Amino acid sequence: MKNKKISLSLIAHHKNKKKKQQQRKDIKIISWIMFIAISIGVIAKHDLKTIQPTMASAPEYSLFGKLPESEDRILDPEKKYYYLLETNENFRNYINSIIVKRNNPGNLRCGGQPSSTCDNGFANYKFITFGFRGLIKQIELDQSRNLTLEQFINKYSPPHENDTPHLINRAEQELKATRGQNINEFDTIKLAMVMTKQEWSIPYPEL
DSSP: OHHHHHHHHHHHHHHHHHHHHHHHHHHHHHHHHHHHHHHHHHHHHHHHHHSSOOTTTSTTHHHHOSOOSOGGGOOSHHHHHHHHHHHOHHHHHHHHHOOOGGGOTTOOBOSOOTTEEEETTEEEESSHHHHHHHHHHHHHHHHHTTOBHHHHHHHHSOTTTSOHHHHHHHHHHHHTOOTTSBGGGSOHHHHHHHHHHHHHOOOOOOO
């Protein structure tokens, strides 16, 4: 009888020991899950903060040096773009509002654009600021080709994929222009905002 009590006591002790070991394992697992969840949250929060790097934090800033006193002194559209990001809250909020696939507001095809990779034939940018800059650079390239607004829209949104006549009419209204005008006559950033609106229906601010 005494031996039976000892055996039962040992069994109970063993069960209790295993239960405590399992509890410790559970606590470790829960701790790891919490650590991973917190880490993901921190990363996500960091990404939300860095998805729109301002001029001061963008790596290209060092190319421009000190901010000019006025955007009117900026002839280069890319420099004007970063100047507006840094100084114009409405424009910065607008860029922050562009949440699109591949951070590619212009829906540009792959062409070896800086700060991008290729994803199923389309340029894939790490940040929306880089994607919008890519659109600006594409428009600058087409401006150098002396395209009219009609030629530009036809090239950008070809009839076999889009309702091109409708898009030309919309662009005329947005820019208060005619289809025969050379796109060199338009502000590059304004044209980029118009094209982004045509692609994604995202309204833009008046600058």
